[in-house]
Amino acid sequence: MNFETNNYLNSVSLDCVVFGFHDNQLKVLLLEMKFSHEWALPGGFVQLDESLENAASRVLKERTGLDNIFLKQFKVFSDPQRSKMNPAVKDLIESGADPNLEWFAQRFISVGFYALVDFTKAVPTPDFFSESAEWENIDEIENLMLDHNLILQKALQTLRLQLNYQPIGYNLLPDKFTMPEFQKLYETILGKTLDRRNFQRRILSFNILNKLPETKKGGAFKSPFLYEFNVENYRKALENGLTGGW
Amino acid sequence: MNFETNNYLNSVSLDCVVFGFHDNQLKVLLLEMKFSHEWALPGGFVQLDESLENAASRVLKERTGLDNIFLKQFKVFSDPQRSKMNPAVKDLIESGADPNLEWFAQRFISVGFYALVDFTKAVPTPDFFSESAEWENIDEIENLMLDHNLILQKALQTLRLQLNYQPIGYNLLPDKFTMPEFQKLYETILGKTLDRRNFQRRILSFNILNKLPETKKGGAFKSPFLYEFNVENYRKALENGLTGGW
DNA sequence: AAAATATGTGTCAATTCGACACAATATTAG
Protein backbone atom coordinates (compact mmCIF):
# COMPACT_ATOMS: atom_id res chain seq x y z
CA MET A 1 0.00 0.00 0.00
CA ASN A 2 1.16 3.47 -0.80
CA PHE A 3 -0.30 6.89 -0.24
CA GLU A 4 -1.71 8.50 -3.37
CA THR A 5 -1.50 12.26 -3.35
CA ASN A 6 -3.09 13.00 -6.69
CA ASN A 7 -6.65 12.77 -5.51
CA TYR A 8 -6.43 15.34 -2.77
CA LEU A 9 -7.04 19.05 -2.57
CA ASN A 10 -3.84 21.08 -2.24
CA SER A 11 -2.89 23.06 0.85
CA VAL A 12 -5.74 21.80 3.01
CA SER A 13 -5.75 19.17 5.74
CA LEU A 14 -8.02 18.43 8.64
CA ASP A 15 -7.41 17.31 12.20
CA CYS A 16 -9.94 15.75 14.52
CA VAL A 17 -10.08 15.92 18.29
CA VAL A 18 -12.10 12.83 19.11
CA PHE A 19 -13.51 12.92 22.62
CA GLY A 20 -14.63 9.82 24.43
CA PHE A 21 -15.79 9.28 28.00
CA HIS A 22 -14.88 6.29 30.14
CA ASP A 23 -14.19 5.56 33.81
CA ASN A 24 -15.19 9.13 34.60
CA GLN A 25 -12.35 10.37 32.43
CA LEU A 26 -12.48 12.48 29.32
CA LYS A 27 -10.31 10.82 26.70
CA VAL A 28 -8.92 11.79 23.31
CA LEU A 29 -8.02 9.47 20.46
CA LEU A 30 -4.32 9.74 19.50
CA LEU A 31 -2.07 8.07 16.95
CA GLU A 32 1.56 7.13 17.41
CA MET A 33 3.65 7.85 14.31
CA LYS A 34 5.49 4.89 12.80
CA PHE A 35 8.98 6.35 12.79
CA SER A 36 9.17 9.56 14.75
CA HIS A 37 7.02 7.93 17.46
CA GLU A 38 5.44 11.27 18.14
CA TRP A 39 1.78 11.29 19.07
CA ALA A 40 -0.69 13.10 16.86
CA LEU A 41 -4.37 13.80 16.38
CA PRO A 42 -6.07 11.73 13.70
CA GLY A 43 -6.31 13.72 10.51
CA GLY A 44 -6.38 13.54 6.79
CA PHE A 45 -6.79 15.28 3.49
CA VAL A 46 -9.76 16.30 1.40
CA GLN A 47 -10.59 14.37 -1.76
CA LEU A 48 -11.28 16.40 -4.87
CA ASP A 49 -14.98 15.60 -4.82
CA GLU A 50 -15.84 15.73 -1.13
CA SER A 51 -16.67 18.42 1.41
CA LEU A 52 -14.63 18.94 4.56
CA GLU A 53 -17.43 17.39 6.60
CA ASN A 54 -17.47 14.29 4.43
CA ALA A 55 -13.69 14.07 4.59
CA ALA A 56 -13.77 14.25 8.38
CA SER A 57 -16.50 11.60 8.53
CA ARG A 58 -14.50 9.36 6.23
CA VAL A 59 -11.36 9.76 8.32
CA LEU A 60 -13.22 9.05 11.55
CA LYS A 61 -14.95 6.05 10.07
CA GLU A 62 -11.48 4.69 9.29
CA ARG A 63 -10.07 5.54 12.74
CA THR A 64 -13.01 4.38 14.87
CA GLY A 65 -15.26 2.20 12.72
CA LEU A 66 -18.18 4.50 13.54
CA ASP A 67 -20.70 6.22 11.30
CA ASN A 68 -22.84 9.25 12.06
CA ILE A 69 -20.42 10.76 14.53
CA PHE A 70 -21.18 14.16 16.00
CA LEU A 71 -18.66 16.44 14.30
CA LYS A 72 -18.11 20.16 14.52
CA GLN A 73 -15.70 22.50 12.80
CA PHE A 74 -14.25 24.80 15.39
CA LYS A 75 -11.29 26.65 13.87
CA VAL A 76 -8.86 26.72 10.98
CA PHE A 77 -5.20 26.66 11.94
CA SER A 78 -3.24 28.66 9.42
CA ASP A 79 -0.02 29.93 10.96
CA PRO A 80 2.42 29.88 8.01
CA GLN A 81 4.98 28.11 10.20
CA ARG A 82 2.67 25.42 11.52
CA SER A 83 3.42 22.66 9.04
CA LYS A 84 7.07 23.30 8.34
CA MET A 85 9.18 20.21 8.92
CA ASN A 86 6.24 17.87 9.27
CA PRO A 87 7.60 14.75 10.99
CA ALA A 88 5.30 12.64 8.85
CA VAL A 89 7.44 13.49 5.85
CA LYS A 90 10.50 12.06 7.51
CA ASP A 91 8.46 8.98 8.35
CA LEU A 92 7.50 8.60 4.73
CA ILE A 93 11.07 8.80 3.52
CA GLU A 94 12.26 6.23 6.04
CA SER A 95 9.35 4.00 5.20
CA GLY A 96 10.59 3.73 1.63
CA ALA A 97 7.10 4.57 0.50
CA ASP A 98 8.31 6.79 -2.31
CA PRO A 99 5.96 9.59 -1.42
CA ASN A 100 5.36 12.64 -3.52
CA LEU A 101 7.66 14.73 -1.37
CA GLU A 102 6.81 17.93 -3.14
CA TRP A 103 3.20 17.52 -2.19
CA PHE A 104 3.92 16.76 1.44
CA ALA A 105 6.36 19.62 1.73
CA GLN A 106 3.77 22.22 0.79
CA ARG A 107 2.22 24.50 3.34
CA PHE A 108 -1.06 23.19 4.80
CA ILE A 109 -3.78 24.97 6.60
CA SER A 110 -5.71 22.57 8.77
CA VAL A 111 -9.38 22.64 9.62
CA GLY A 112 -9.99 21.56 13.22
CA PHE A 113 -12.98 19.37 14.00
CA TYR A 114 -14.01 17.95 17.28
CA ALA A 115 -16.00 14.78 17.57
CA LEU A 116 -17.94 13.16 20.39
CA VAL A 117 -18.09 9.41 20.28
CA ASP A 118 -19.28 6.49 22.37
CA PHE A 119 -16.07 5.15 23.89
CA THR A 120 -17.41 1.62 24.11
CA LYS A 121 -18.31 1.44 20.44
CA ALA A 122 -15.21 2.98 18.87
CA VAL A 123 -12.40 0.72 17.69
CA PRO A 124 -9.19 2.79 17.53
CA THR A 125 -7.40 2.00 14.28
CA PRO A 126 -4.07 3.47 13.12
CA ASP A 127 -3.65 5.02 9.67
CA PHE A 128 -0.93 4.73 7.03
CA PHE A 129 1.45 6.95 9.01
CA SER A 130 0.91 5.52 12.45
CA GLU A 131 1.60 2.27 14.22
CA SER A 132 -0.97 2.50 16.96
CA ALA A 133 -4.14 4.31 17.93
CA GLU A 134 -5.08 4.78 21.57
CA TRP A 135 -7.33 6.64 23.94
CA GLU A 136 -5.44 9.00 26.22
CA ASN A 137 -6.74 10.76 29.31
CA ILE A 138 -7.12 14.43 28.63
CA ASP A 139 -4.95 15.43 31.57
CA GLU A 140 -2.15 13.02 30.78
CA ILE A 141 -1.39 14.19 27.26
CA GLU A 142 2.11 15.49 26.75
CA ASN A 143 3.87 16.72 23.61
CA LEU A 144 1.98 16.19 20.38
CA MET A 145 3.16 16.54 16.81
CA LEU A 146 3.23 19.98 15.15
CA ASP A 147 0.62 22.34 16.61
CA HIS A 148 -1.66 19.55 17.78
CA ASN A 149 -1.42 20.60 21.42
CA LEU A 150 -2.83 23.97 20.42
CA ILE A 151 -5.58 22.33 18.39
CA LEU A 152 -6.52 20.11 21.31
CA GLN A 153 -6.56 23.02 23.71
CA LYS A 154 -8.81 25.07 21.44
CA ALA A 155 -11.16 22.13 20.96
CA LEU A 156 -11.52 21.71 24.71
CA GLN A 157 -12.10 25.41 25.17
CA THR A 158 -14.81 25.36 22.50
CA LEU A 159 -16.43 22.30 24.03
CA ARG A 160 -16.58 23.99 27.44
CA LEU A 161 -18.14 27.11 25.97
CA GLN A 162 -20.55 24.94 24.01
CA LEU A 163 -21.75 23.43 27.26
CA ASN A 164 -23.30 26.76 28.20
CA TYR A 165 -25.70 27.01 25.33
CA GLN A 166 -25.99 23.61 23.72
CA PRO A 167 -26.87 20.16 24.97
CA ILE A 168 -24.16 17.54 24.99
CA GLY A 169 -23.94 13.87 25.68
CA TYR A 170 -25.70 12.26 22.75
CA ASN A 171 -23.12 10.04 21.00
CA LEU A 172 -20.87 10.48 24.01
CA LEU A 173 -22.87 8.37 26.43
CA PRO A 174 -24.40 4.95 25.84
CA ASP A 175 -28.05 4.86 24.76
CA LYS A 176 -29.22 4.44 28.34
CA PHE A 177 -27.41 6.17 31.16
CA THR A 178 -27.94 7.35 34.70
CA MET A 179 -28.12 10.89 36.01
CA PRO A 180 -24.89 10.48 38.03
CA GLU A 181 -23.11 9.32 34.87
CA PHE A 182 -24.42 12.32 32.98
CA GLN A 183 -23.27 14.61 35.74
CA LYS A 184 -19.80 13.05 35.75
CA LEU A 185 -19.56 13.85 32.05
CA TYR A 186 -20.25 17.51 32.69
CA GLU A 187 -17.91 17.61 35.65
CA THR A 188 -15.16 16.00 33.63
CA ILE A 189 -15.46 18.40 30.75
CA LEU A 190 -15.65 21.42 33.02
CA GLY A 191 -12.99 20.19 35.41
CA LYS A 192 -15.05 20.93 38.49
CA THR A 193 -17.74 19.37 40.65
CA LEU A 194 -21.41 20.33 40.54
CA ASP A 195 -24.21 20.05 43.04
CA ARG A 196 -26.14 16.83 42.41
CA ARG A 197 -29.61 18.22 43.03
CA ASN A 198 -29.17 21.50 41.19
CA PHE A 199 -27.60 19.69 38.25
CA GLN A 200 -30.56 17.37 37.94
CA ARG A 201 -33.05 20.21 38.24
CA ARG A 202 -31.33 22.19 35.52
CA ILE A 203 -30.82 19.31 33.13
CA LEU A 204 -34.42 18.17 33.48
CA SER A 205 -35.60 21.71 32.76
CA PHE A 206 -34.00 21.42 29.32
CA ASN A 207 -36.49 18.67 28.45
CA ILE A 208 -33.96 16.67 26.50
CA LEU A 209 -34.23 13.49 28.58
CA ASN A 210 -36.76 10.72 28.88
CA LYS A 211 -36.82 9.05 32.28
CA LEU A 212 -37.12 5.31 31.87
CA PRO A 213 -39.02 3.02 34.26
CA GLU A 214 -35.91 0.84 34.68
CA THR A 215 -33.01 1.32 37.05
CA LYS A 216 -29.40 0.37 36.54
CA LYS A 217 -28.76 -2.76 38.59
CA GLY A 218 -25.41 -4.27 39.39
CA GLY A 219 -23.60 -1.22 40.67
CA ALA A 220 -23.05 -0.94 44.37
CA PHE A 221 -25.76 0.54 46.57
CA LYS A 222 -28.99 2.17 45.52
CA SER A 223 -29.66 1.60 41.85
CA PRO A 224 -30.15 4.82 39.87
CA PHE A 225 -32.83 5.38 37.26
CA LEU A 226 -31.91 5.11 33.61
CA TYR A 227 -32.50 7.94 31.15
CA GLU A 228 -32.33 8.23 27.40
CA PHE A 229 -32.12 11.30 25.21
CA ASN A 230 -35.30 12.67 23.71
CA VAL A 231 -33.83 12.85 20.25
CA GLU A 232 -36.38 15.26 18.86
CA ASN A 233 -36.03 17.77 21.70
CA TYR A 234 -32.27 17.30 21.73
CA ARG A 235 -32.12 18.24 18.08
CA LYS A 236 -34.26 21.30 18.68
CA ALA A 237 -32.06 22.37 21.58
CA LEU A 238 -28.99 22.02 19.37
CA GLU A 239 -30.57 24.36 16.86
CA ASN A 240 -32.04 26.97 19.13
CA GLY A 241 -29.68 26.93 22.07
CA LEU A 242 -30.56 26.19 25.65
CA THR A 243 -30.83 29.37 27.65
CA GLY A 244 -32.72 31.75 25.43
CA GLY A 245 -30.43 34.63 26.38
CA TRP A 246 -32.11 37.61 24.80
CA MET B 1 -2.66 46.42 -12.99
CA ASN B 2 -3.06 42.68 -13.20
CA PHE B 3 -3.81 40.01 -10.68
CA GLU B 4 -0.81 37.86 -9.77
CA THR B 5 -1.72 34.33 -8.80
CA ASN B 6 1.73 32.96 -8.07
CA ASN B 7 1.94 34.30 -4.57
CA TYR B 8 -1.20 32.71 -3.21
CA LEU B 9 -1.98 29.49 -1.47
CA ASN B 10 -3.85 27.01 -3.67
CA SER B 11 -7.42 25.90 -3.09
CA VAL B 12 -8.13 28.37 -0.28
CA SER B 13 -10.03 31.62 -0.33
CA LEU B 14 -11.73 33.71 2.30
CA ASP B 15 -14.94 35.70 2.37
CA CYS B 16 -15.83 38.43 4.83
CA VAL B 17 -19.26 39.43 6.05
CA VAL B 18 -18.62 43.00 7.16
CA PHE B 19 -21.35 44.30 9.43
CA GLY B 20 -21.94 47.98 10.00
CA PHE B 21 -24.68 49.83 11.86
CA HIS B 22 -26.28 53.05 10.67
CA ASP B 23 -29.72 54.69 10.85
CA ASN B 24 -30.87 51.84 13.08
CA GLN B 25 -30.14 49.41 10.30
CA LEU B 26 -27.72 46.54 10.20
CA LYS B 27 -25.74 46.77 6.99
CA VAL B 28 -23.34 44.54 5.10
CA LEU B 29 -20.56 45.60 2.76
CA LEU B 30 -21.02 44.26 -0.78
CA LEU B 31 -19.11 44.52 -4.04
CA GLU B 32 -20.59 44.72 -7.52
CA MET B 33 -18.65 42.66 -10.05
CA LYS B 34 -17.28 44.51 -13.04
CA PHE B 35 -18.81 42.40 -15.77
CA SER B 36 -21.37 39.97 -14.42
CA HIS B 37 -22.71 42.79 -12.21
CA GLU B 38 -23.53 40.25 -9.57
CA TRP B 39 -23.09 41.33 -5.98
CA ALA B 40 -20.61 39.53 -3.77
CA LEU B 41 -19.03 39.54 -0.33
CA PRO B 42 -15.56 41.02 -0.16
CA GLY B 43 -13.01 38.25 -0.20
CA GLY B 44 -9.54 37.29 -1.20
CA PHE B 45 -6.78 34.77 -1.20
CA VAL B 46 -4.06 33.84 1.23
CA GLN B 47 -0.47 34.83 0.52
CA LEU B 48 2.16 32.16 0.94
CA ASP B 49 3.59 33.72 4.07
CA GLU B 50 0.50 34.92 5.91
CA SER B 51 -2.11 33.40 8.20
CA LEU B 52 -5.82 33.44 7.37
CA GLU B 53 -6.34 36.12 9.99
CA ASN B 54 -3.69 38.33 8.46
CA ALA B 55 -5.08 37.76 5.01
CA ALA B 56 -8.56 38.77 6.18
CA SER B 57 -7.16 41.87 7.88
CA ARG B 58 -5.29 42.80 4.73
CA VAL B 59 -8.38 42.36 2.58
CA LEU B 60 -10.51 44.42 4.92
CA LYS B 61 -7.91 47.14 5.15
CA GLU B 62 -8.12 47.39 1.38
CA ARG B 63 -11.94 47.33 1.30
CA THR B 64 -12.58 49.72 4.19
CA GLY B 65 -9.37 51.57 4.98
CA LEU B 66 -9.60 50.35 8.58
CA ASP B 67 -7.05 48.63 10.78
CA ASN B 68 -7.66 46.53 13.87
CA ILE B 69 -11.09 45.36 12.82
CA PHE B 70 -12.91 42.83 14.97
CA LEU B 71 -12.72 39.65 12.93
CA LYS B 72 -13.93 36.15 13.64
CA GLN B 73 -13.71 32.92 11.70
CA PHE B 74 -17.09 31.27 11.81
CA LYS B 75 -17.15 28.43 9.26
CA VAL B 76 -15.38 26.94 6.29
CA PHE B 77 -17.51 26.47 3.19
CA SER B 78 -16.35 23.43 1.32
CA ASP B 79 -19.14 22.02 -0.80
CA PRO B 80 -17.31 20.63 -3.85
CA GLN B 81 -19.81 22.37 -6.12
CA ARG B 82 -19.62 25.77 -4.48
CA SER B 83 -17.01 27.40 -6.71
CA LYS B 84 -17.78 25.80 -10.05
CA MET B 85 -18.33 28.37 -12.74
CA ASN B 86 -17.12 31.28 -10.69
CA PRO B 87 -18.48 34.39 -12.43
CA ALA B 88 -15.29 36.22 -11.57
CA VAL B 89 -13.47 34.04 -14.09
CA LYS B 90 -15.77 35.18 -16.86
CA ASP B 91 -15.18 38.74 -15.72
CA LEU B 92 -11.45 38.24 -15.95
CA ILE B 93 -11.62 36.89 -19.47
CA GLU B 94 -13.76 39.77 -20.66
CA SER B 95 -11.52 42.23 -18.91
CA GLY B 96 -8.64 41.12 -21.10
CA ALA B 97 -6.56 40.78 -17.95
CA ASP B 98 -4.87 37.61 -19.15
CA PRO B 99 -5.50 35.78 -15.92
CA ASN B 100 -4.05 32.45 -15.00
CA LEU B 101 -7.25 30.64 -15.86
CA GLU B 102 -6.06 27.33 -14.60
CA TRP B 103 -5.57 28.78 -11.17
CA PHE B 104 -8.95 30.44 -11.06
CA ALA B 105 -10.69 27.34 -12.32
CA GLN B 106 -9.51 25.21 -9.43
CA ARG B 107 -11.80 24.22 -6.62
CA PHE B 108 -11.69 26.59 -3.63
CA ILE B 109 -12.79 26.10 -0.09
CA SER B 110 -13.56 29.41 1.51
CA VAL B 111 -13.06 30.41 5.11
CA GLY B 112 -15.89 32.64 6.31
CA PHE B 113 -15.08 35.58 8.58
CA TYR B 114 -17.40 38.11 9.98
CA ALA B 115 -16.27 41.59 10.89
CA LEU B 116 -17.82 44.38 12.93
CA VAL B 117 -16.84 47.87 11.86
CA ASP B 118 -17.70 51.47 12.61
CA PHE B 119 -19.91 52.46 9.68
CA THR B 120 -18.89 56.10 9.87
CA LYS B 121 -15.18 55.33 9.63
CA ALA B 122 -15.17 52.73 6.87
CA VAL B 123 -14.58 53.84 3.27
CA PRO B 124 -16.01 51.16 0.95
CA THR B 125 -13.50 50.49 -1.81
CA PRO B 126 -13.92 48.03 -4.71
CA ASP B 127 -11.25 45.47 -5.55
CA PHE B 128 -9.74 44.30 -8.83
CA PHE B 129 -12.83 42.33 -9.78
CA SER B 130 -15.50 44.83 -8.79
CA GLU B 131 -16.65 48.22 -9.94
CA SER B 132 -18.29 49.43 -6.76
CA ALA B 133 -18.48 48.76 -3.05
CA GLU B 134 -21.55 49.64 -1.05
CA TRP B 135 -23.34 49.13 2.22
CA GLU B 136 -26.58 47.23 1.87
CA ASN B 137 -29.35 46.84 4.44
CA ILE B 138 -29.39 43.31 5.75
CA ASP B 139 -33.04 42.80 4.89
CA GLU B 140 -32.77 44.15 1.37
CA ILE B 141 -30.09 41.84 0.08
CA GLU B 142 -31.12 39.70 -2.86
CA ASN B 143 -29.15 37.22 -4.94
CA LEU B 144 -25.44 37.15 -4.27
CA MET B 145 -22.65 35.47 -6.22
CA LEU B 146 -21.91 31.76 -5.67
CA ASP B 147 -22.87 30.61 -2.17
CA HIS B 148 -22.53 34.06 -0.64
CA ASN B 149 -26.16 34.15 0.49
CA LEU B 150 -25.48 31.04 2.53
CA ILE B 151 -22.31 32.54 3.97
CA LEU B 152 -24.17 35.70 4.95
CA GLN B 153 -26.97 33.76 6.55
CA LYS B 154 -24.55 31.67 8.61
CA ALA B 155 -22.67 34.76 9.70
CA LEU B 156 -25.85 36.38 10.94
CA GLN B 157 -26.87 33.23 12.75
CA THR B 158 -23.48 33.06 14.45
CA LEU B 159 -23.65 36.73 15.40
CA ARG B 160 -27.06 36.24 17.01
CA LEU B 161 -25.84 33.26 19.00
CA GLN B 162 -22.75 35.21 19.98
CA LEU B 163 -24.96 37.88 21.49
CA ASN B 164 -26.00 35.45 24.21
CA TYR B 165 -22.59 34.87 25.66
CA GLN B 166 -20.28 37.58 24.43
CA PRO B 167 -20.37 41.36 24.47
CA ILE B 168 -20.78 43.15 21.20
CA GLY B 169 -20.70 46.71 20.01
CA TYR B 170 -17.05 47.70 20.31
CA ASN B 171 -15.90 48.62 16.77
CA LEU B 172 -19.53 48.63 15.69
CA LEU B 173 -20.58 51.78 17.51
CA PRO B 174 -18.76 55.11 17.62
CA ASP B 175 -16.45 55.70 20.59
CA LYS B 176 -19.20 57.46 22.51
CA PHE B 177 -22.79 56.32 22.20
CA THR B 178 -26.09 56.43 24.05
CA MET B 179 -27.97 53.62 25.71
CA PRO B 180 -30.87 53.86 23.22
CA GLU B 181 -28.37 53.56 20.36
CA PHE B 182 -26.84 50.50 21.97
CA GLN B 183 -30.25 48.97 22.44
CA LYS B 184 -31.15 49.61 18.81
CA LEU B 185 -28.05 47.70 17.79
CA TYR B 186 -29.18 44.67 19.79
CA GLU B 187 -32.72 44.96 18.52
CA THR B 188 -31.52 45.18 14.94
CA ILE B 189 -29.29 42.14 15.18
CA LEU B 190 -31.95 40.11 16.95
CA GLY B 191 -34.79 41.36 14.83
CA LYS B 192 -37.04 42.09 17.80
CA THR B 193 -37.70 44.81 20.36
CA LEU B 194 -36.49 44.74 23.94
CA ASP B 195 -37.70 46.44 27.10
CA ARG B 196 -35.76 49.65 27.62
CA ARG B 197 -35.36 49.36 31.40
CA ASN B 198 -34.56 45.68 31.52
CA PHE B 199 -32.07 46.06 28.71
CA GLN B 200 -30.22 48.79 30.55
CA ARG B 201 -30.18 46.84 33.80
CA ARG B 202 -28.78 43.77 32.09
CA ILE B 203 -26.18 45.59 30.04
CA LEU B 204 -24.95 47.56 33.03
CA SER B 205 -24.63 44.34 35.03
CA PHE B 206 -22.02 43.19 32.52
CA ASN B 207 -19.76 46.03 33.66
CA ILE B 208 -18.46 46.70 30.20
CA LEU B 209 -19.58 50.34 30.01
CA ASN B 210 -18.34 53.58 31.49
CA LYS B 211 -21.05 56.17 31.96
CA LEU B 212 -19.76 59.58 30.90
CA PRO B 213 -20.76 62.85 32.56
CA GLU B 214 -21.81 64.27 29.18
CA THR B 215 -25.10 63.91 27.38
CA LYS B 216 -25.73 63.77 23.67
CA LYS B 217 -27.13 67.15 22.67
CA GLY B 218 -28.76 68.01 19.38
CA GLY B 219 -31.26 65.20 19.12
CA ALA B 220 -34.88 65.94 19.79
CA PHE B 221 -36.20 65.87 23.35
CA LYS B 222 -34.41 64.80 26.47
CA SER B 223 -30.71 64.34 25.80
CA PRO B 224 -29.44 60.88 26.71
CA PHE B 225 -26.21 60.17 28.58
CA LEU B 226 -23.17 59.08 26.63
CA TYR B 227 -21.34 55.86 27.39
CA GLU B 228 -18.05 54.40 26.27
CA PHE B 229 -16.80 50.83 26.46
CA ASN B 230 -14.60 49.86 29.37
CA VAL B 231 -12.01 48.27 27.13
CA GLU B 232 -10.35 46.21 29.82
CA ASN B 233 -13.60 44.68 31.09
CA TYR B 234 -14.86 44.25 27.55
CA ARG B 235 -11.79 42.23 26.69
CA LYS B 236 -12.25 40.08 29.79
CA ALA B 237 -15.90 39.48 28.92
CA LEU B 238 -14.91 38.40 25.42
CA GLU B 239 -12.55 35.85 26.90
CA ASN B 240 -14.65 34.48 29.71
CA GLY B 241 -18.16 34.84 28.36
CA LEU B 242 -20.93 36.82 29.94
CA THR B 243 -23.31 34.54 31.71
CA GLY B 244 -21.16 32.05 33.53
CA GLY B 245 -23.47 29.18 32.61
CA TRP B 246 -22.10 26.24 34.57
C1' DA C 1 -45.46 79.00 28.12
C1' DA C 2 -47.47 74.67 27.01
C1' DA C 3 -47.45 70.43 24.42
C1' DA C 4 -45.11 66.58 22.75
C1' DT C 5 -41.94 62.95 23.04
C1' DA C 6 -38.10 60.39 24.25
C1' DT C 7 -35.05 59.42 28.25
C1' DG C 8 -33.83 58.30 33.41
C1' DT C 9 -35.03 55.67 37.06
C1' DG C 10 -37.71 52.54 40.54
C1' DT C 11 -40.90 48.95 42.17
C1' DC C 12 -43.15 44.65 42.74
C1' DA C 13 -44.36 39.96 41.99
C1' DA C 14 -42.88 35.74 39.82
C1' DT C 15 -39.31 32.87 38.81
C1' DT C 16 -34.98 30.91 39.16
C1' DC C 17 -30.75 29.80 41.64
C1' DG C 18 -27.69 28.20 45.23
C1' DA C 19 -27.06 25.93 49.36
C1' DC C 20 -28.42 22.39 52.03
C1' DA C 21 -30.87 17.69 54.64
C1' DC C 22 -33.21 13.74 55.04
C1' DA C 23 -35.42 9.53 53.38
C1' DA C 24 -34.90 5.34 50.50
C1' DT C 25 -32.48 1.40 48.62
C1' DA C 26 -29.00 -1.98 47.08
C1' DT C 27 -24.78 -4.06 48.48
C1' DT C 28 -21.53 -5.68 51.69
C1' DA C 29 -19.67 -6.88 56.14
C1' DG C 30 -20.30 -9.27 60.17
Added chain:
DNA sequence: CTAATATTGTGTCGAATTGACACATATTTT
Protein backbone atom coordinates in the same frame (compact mmCIF):
# COMPACT_ATOMS: atom_id res chain seq x y z
C1' DC D 1 -29.71 -12.78 58.27
C1' DT D 2 -29.11 -8.35 59.91
C1' DA D 3 -26.87 -4.09 60.35
C1' DA D 4 -23.76 -0.90 58.46
C1' DT D 5 -22.51 1.68 54.46
C1' DA D 6 -22.54 4.28 50.53
C1' DT D 7 -25.04 6.20 47.02
C1' DT D 8 -29.27 7.85 44.93
C1' DG D 9 -34.05 10.28 45.05
C1' DT D 10 -36.32 14.17 46.32
C1' DG D 11 -37.76 18.73 48.74
C1' DT D 12 -37.25 23.23 51.03
C1' DC D 13 -35.95 27.83 51.98
C1' DG D 14 -33.93 32.31 51.47
C1' DA D 15 -31.41 35.08 48.08
C1' DA D 16 -30.86 36.75 43.66
C1' DT D 17 -32.53 37.56 39.19
C1' DT D 18 -36.00 38.46 35.82
C1' DG D 19 -40.08 40.33 33.56
C1' DA D 20 -43.68 43.54 33.49
C1' DC D 21 -44.83 47.95 34.24
C1' DA D 22 -45.30 53.67 35.67
C1' DC D 23 -43.97 57.97 36.68
C1' DA D 24 -40.80 61.86 36.79
C1' DT D 25 -37.63 64.67 33.91
C1' DA D 26 -35.54 67.10 30.24
C1' DT D 27 -35.39 69.09 25.64
C1' DT D 28 -37.40 70.69 21.43
C1' DT D 29 -41.36 72.31 18.98
C1' DT D 30 -45.51 74.96 18.63
